[in-house]
Amino acid sequence: MRRAGILLAFWGALLAAHASEDYPPARWVPAYSGNYTVSNRPSTYPIWYVIIHVVQGSYNGCISWFQNPSSRVSAHYVIRSSDGEVTQMVRHKDIAWHAGDWWYNCRSIGIEHEGWIDDPKWFTYAMYYSSAALVRHICRTYGIPRTRSYILGHVEVPGATHTDPGPNWDWDFYMQMVQSSAILEEASVPLTLRPGETASALLRFRNTGDITWQPAGSTPVRLGTQNPRDRYSPFFTPGSWISPNRPAAVAATTPPEAYGEFAFALTAPERYGTYEESYQLVREGVTWFGPIVTFRIDVVPWDVVYDNTSENFTVWGTWSTGTTAPGKYGADYRWTSTSPNSTAYARWYLNVPRDGYYDVYAWWSQGSNRSTAARYEIVHRGGTTVKAVNQQTNGGKWNWLGRYQFIRGTGFVYLRPKAPSGYVVIADAVRIVGPMNPLRR
Known part of the structure; x- marks a missing residue:
């Protein structure tokens, strides 16, 4: 069984034409140059705060407004409600006009969110998730503590005349998202499995957030299925997994900057093919976080060879060992003389791994x-x-x-020298491949 590394699929896609230099997952659509102040932050001013806004309007309308010379306002980012798409309109180094206070404008990054403060349906999971990922990036870049003292609502800016993000903005939920993050450090997963075969998998993450991961309790941190979220995995292994969409919980209490391991078993389904498995960390009842980890597993037929040196091979009667014949399988083979009345035999115990139909093959050296x-x-x-x-x-x-049907754990192949005298039979190797579909008659 081969093992391989991981393909990482981080949430969100890089959007085509113009990607943001400050935050690659964002589009770059510049605001009108007269709606912000060119600067060179953090050299000119430190960046200490992130300020959360709600547009009181639509995503496209907000983008258009910041490009309008008569608006005299801007923000660094705008986030769409439906899917969390992010558009950057002012570079981090420059001062957006968003807070209504020059001192805070100079020392903050402003993020607008599509919607209206009195209508909570605009505050979707996708928008919260995308916004939290952006805020984590900003805080990590500029060393901003991920707390409510530094992540402010517009209403909290001194002298503010605005009330956004309003009472329907779920600050507790949002901050849990902002404070939960992880980096995949190590992965060991099978690349190839046979139907019904079980193998171990291990994912190891570094806790780069501010919250200690707990293996149990009211909000345990677990590994959950993704793409789609909470799907039933075909590799679900009873006795190892918590449920069909939860392979494992973190092995032990994991404080920030420590490493948490998620160990679980994978049992291959019966159908052959290439399967794509995706997982992500979830703090139950709170939020999903960290990278979506994706790997591919090929489910292939069982292909088992039983050589004459195998413990599954036995003989009865007088058999010699040969090594000189060309075309032998492995180091040697067994042989005996033929006789119409012979009671000798060579036997291979197949011990088939799964119920089903298997192709049976034999190997010998000719002469x-x-x-x-x-x-x-x-x-x-x-x-x-x-x-x-x-x-x-x-x-x-x-x-x-x-091709023959077998029950798991059964199956034999015998070779008997019961044939006209004057010859020999060669007992070398037997092979099975399957399970297969039954042959049509």
């Missing part, structure tokens, strides 16, 4: 002294099927003996 009627017997759910094969040809490769 002119081989039997042309080597008797293979396949013991399967429907009984025993006999296949007589010519071992003078087709050596050094896998030869198909048929």
